[in-house]
Amino acid sequence: MRRLLLATVLIAALAGCGQGETQAPSSSSTAPVAAQGARSPEEIQAALAALPGPYATANYEAGRRVFAQCRSCHTINAGGQHRVGPNLHGVFGREIGTAAGFNYSQAVQNADFAWDAAQLDHWLANPQTFLPGNRMAFAGVRDEEQRRDVIAYLMIETAPQ
Numbered sequence: 001m002r003r004l005l006l007a008t009v010l011i012a013a014l015a016g017c018g019q020g021e022t023q024a025p026s027s028s029s030t031a032p033v034a035a036q037g038a039r040s041p042e043e044i045q046a047a048l049a050a051l052p053g054p055y056a057t058a059n060y061e062a063g064r065r066v067f068a069q070c071r072s073c074h075t076i077n078a079g080g081q082h083r084v085g086p087n088l089h090g091v092f093g094r095e096i097g098t099a100a101g102f103n104y105s106q107a108v109q110n111a112d113f114a115w116d117a118a119q120l121d122h123w124l125a126n127p128q129t130f131l132p133g134n135r136m137a138f139a140g141v142r143d144e145e146q147r148r149d150v151i152a153y154l155m156i157e158t159a160p161q
């Protein structure tokens with residue numbers, strides 16, 4: 001019920017955004033997505049479809065909701081500030097523990113790999129067993145499908161444009 005209400009509010013907000021433009025948004029079913037950022041629903045669909053393997057069929061909206069668990073500690077925009085955790089912009093392909101200006105734990109500093117979907121999936125399933133001694137105070141995302149969705153969301157939202 002609350003979710004339905006939220007969707008209604010977002011659609012209403014989106015409708016409000018359209019003022020001053022000559023063309024109305026083309027579709028309403030994915031409208032809440034567009035209210036979140038600069039990308040249109042069509043751009044998000046195209047970005048999703050271009051992702052590798054199972055991520056191409058992930059649920060972007062669900063991934064965005066899972067990321068609500070990370071948001072208090074992580075920003076994802078370019079040049080975003082570090083919070084309790086480092087800014088995650090450009091994290092895919094980046095060596096672990098190398099966001100400039102963030103003070104990582106020794107465990108992370110000692111680790112040696114670049115982030116890809118598989119590594120992130122293991123990290124998020126259980127951060128403590130994946131890399132004992134790290135400082136990410138987070139229980140993890142136990143549900144495999146939720147991890148797929150949040151990883152797809154991150155692949156799109158942390159990608160340098």
Ligand code: HEC
Pocket residue numbers: 066067069070071072073074084085086088091095096097098099103104105106107108115120124133134135136137138141150
């Ligand atoms: C309570 C705060 C907190 C939450 C919640 C949290 N993180 Fe973190 N995260 C951290 C901290 C702190 C680190 C750095 C860990 C270290 O140095 O040991 C980190 C590190 C990371 C890294 C490694 C970054 C790098 O530069 O190598 C990734 C990726 C990451 N988090 C993703 C996530 C995702 C995705 C979520 C949500 C599903 C999440 N985190 C939830 C605090 C958090």
